[in-house]
Amino acid sequence: MAVRELGRALSATFKNHVGELSAEGIEGRILLDTGRGGITARRLKGEIKADTGSGEVLAEDVTGSFSCDTGSGECNVTGFDGTELSCDTGSGEVRIRRVKADLIVADTGSGRIVVEQADAGEFRGDTGSGGIDAELTGTRLRRVKADTGSGHVSLRIPADASFEVFADQGSGSLHCGFADATAVKDDHKTVGYRRGDGKVRIAIDTGSGGATVDPAR
Known part of the structure; x- marks a missing residue:
């Protein structure tokens, strides 16, 4: 599932039971949730959360607050400006840059x-x-x-x-x-x-x- 530039602030949950999930260029209070599969978040703004049971979380150029939680998989964040940045993985590397x-x-x-x-x-x-x-x-x-x-x-x-x-x-x-x-x-x-x-x-x-x-x- 891919979510791209909707042109307005949102308060929304985007959920996949199985499969990749990606979001780009959106703003608001956003939850990206998949039972199994990777999550990609690019150019998001607001209160952003990414949650996957198994899979990698990749975030780039996020503004506001960002938290990611994966049971098994890496968490990679490049480019963030905001209040709180939180990465939690049961098994996997956490890499944070810029x-x-x-x-x-x-x-x-x-x-x-x-x-x-x-x-x-x-x-x-x-x-x-x-x-x-x-x-x-x-x-x-x-x-x-x-x-x-x-x-x-x-x-x-x-x-x-x-x-x-x-x-x-x-x-x-x-x-x-x-x-x-x-x-x-x-x-x-x-x-x-x-x-x-x-x-x-x-x-x-x-x-x-x-x-x-x-x-x-």
């Missing part, structure tokens, strides 16, 4: 989370098995939470950021690429770093895996 949002939430039971060129006030990433690689370049960044059961966490934040990072790690070490950051120790183990007034609060939790916090380039 976005501006007050809040970014990425959650996968099994798979990597990759965020590139993100201007966000807050980022929350959670994966049961898989790494988190997030490039958070905007000046409004205030809070980061990265949690992985098994996998490495790599964060890149603005080079001039003041921050406070603490890590709870079952195994693995914490590394900070900011030369002027002060290490926080607990019984000879480095559990955090502080730089400046600590305006950006970063919490990292890994069951098994290392973590790095570096300046974005």
Whole structure:
């Protein structure tokens, strides 16, 4: 099923029990729902939700708020400007690129989370098995939470950021690429770093895996 430029704002649900679903150039409060099949959303504006039991979600150039939920499949978002961006998949990679949002939430039971060129006030990433690689370049960044059961966490934040990072790690070490950051120790183990007034609060939790916090380039 394909839905294209209807010329007016909508409050509507577009549903397929089985099969691909796509929407382009529409505006309003939109739910795209398929039991099994991929969802493609391009140039949508408003409160947008995409839900599939099994299949990939692909979103490009969305404005407003966007949430996607897939039981099994990847979630890929390229180009977003709005309030909240949320991606949740039971099994599959989450990839987010070129976005501006007050809040970014990425959650996968099994798979990597990759965020590139993100201007966000807050980022929350959670994966049961898989790494988190997030490039958070905007000046409004205030809070980061990265949690992985098994996998490495790599964060890149603005080079001039003041921050406070603490890590709870079952195994693995914490590394900070900011030369002027002060290490926080607990019984000879480095559990955090502080730089400046600590305006950006970063919490990292890994069951098994290392973590790095570096300046974005």
